[in-house]
Every structure is written in structure tokens, then in C-alpha cells.
Amino acid sequence: MRRIILAGNWKMHKTQEEALEFLQGFMPQIEKTPEDREVVLCVPFTTLGVVSKNLHGSRVQLGAQNVHWEKTGAFTGEISAPMLVEIGARYVVVGHSERRQYFGETDETVNKRLLAAQSNGLQPILCVGESKQQRDAGETESHIIRQLEEDLVGVNQENLVIAYEPIWAIGTGDTCNSKDANEVVGLIRSKLSNANVTIQYGGSVKPDNIDEIMAQPEIDGVLVGGASLSPDSWARIVNYK
């Protein structure tokens, strides 16, 4: 069975106080959300503690936005999987295009982070997707297949979520046409050994396009940046029709 997973990615937004304010506005709006929808919030490292405490006993799962492959060591600025597990995280975003683009993340380090997340009991959300240039050159398919081949070496597909995030659609308001997104998600599924992996779409998901996106047969959920920052828009997305 493919699970429905709706994950918010706050990126570098919200102080602890702002995070609490968000939860106050958001939590009452998901009392009637169908039980078969997993709701996840991937928050900055500094708000994990306070969000974890406040989500305790609720249906919302906590996620982080990156994880190092070693358990401990001289890696200034990094956070390890046992640290995330202890604080209550269950999910972690790995290989987001912003990490790849701005912080030198490679398919090799993405693979190491995936393996470390899994071996410590975290569920990784692997992000893949093409740039505008690659799409225009007709290289979407070959690029994504290569990313999957390199990122998934040795990775257990029983404990994995994949997010298809076309880079040109992230934070631009330029959503990928839902049928095109559905097609690429189907392509990703055809390359996996486990066809039941939850595959999300991400890139300018908003309250006004969520219903259409979730109506696509291959798409099992969404990874949402900007529209997960306000309680009302995130609740509307989680309560898609």
C-alpha cells in the first residue's frame, strides 16, 4: 500500500516563538483530517526541540532538513542521525536541490546521508529533480534516472520517500503542470524495486493547486516550502479535497 505523506519544509524560517504561534493556528484545523494522511513538518534544527514537545501525542510527525552520515565527530556545523532521533524526529529531507546547489551536496554525499538516516531509524525523503536548462534540453528523464541510480546505492526501498521537485518550480510560483509531474513520478516508480514507495511532488504547491495535484494517480503526497509557513494555507493543503 502506498502511503499518503504531506510534508512541510520550513527551510530557514521561524524562530521558536514563531513555530509555537504556527502550531496554535494549525493544530485545531486538522482535527477532521482523514487518518490515512501522514502529516510531517520538517523544521530548522533550532526549532526541533520546541516543536517536538508540542507535537507530542499528536498525529503530526517531526522531520529535519539534513543529516550527517557519521554518528559523532569533528564535523563543525553538522547534525547526526542519533541527535535527530533523540529529539523526536522521524523524517529527514536528504538531497534537497538547495543543498545540492548552494552547499556542494553531491550524489555521493546524498547516498551516505540516506544510508545513515535509515540505519538509525529515520525515514529519509530523497529529493530529485531537473533544472530548467535540463528540461528544455530534453534531459529530464536521463537526469532523474542518473540521480536515482547514484543516490539509491544500497538504500532500503522499504523505508524511503522520494520527492520529485523540478528545480525551476521551487519557490517560483511556476508549478509543474500536474500531468507532467504525474508522468515523471510514474517514471521514477518504474525505476524502483519497490513500487509502493511514496512519491511526492514538490515545487510551488499551493492551496489553489493541491486538489489537482493530489488527484494525479501516481502522486502520493507533496513536499511544500512557502505554503507550509502559514497555518491556514498548510491546513488547506493537508485537508485537500
Ligand code: PGA
Ligand atoms: P516551494 O518549495 O513549495 O516553496 O516551491 C518546495 C521545496 O523546496 O520543497
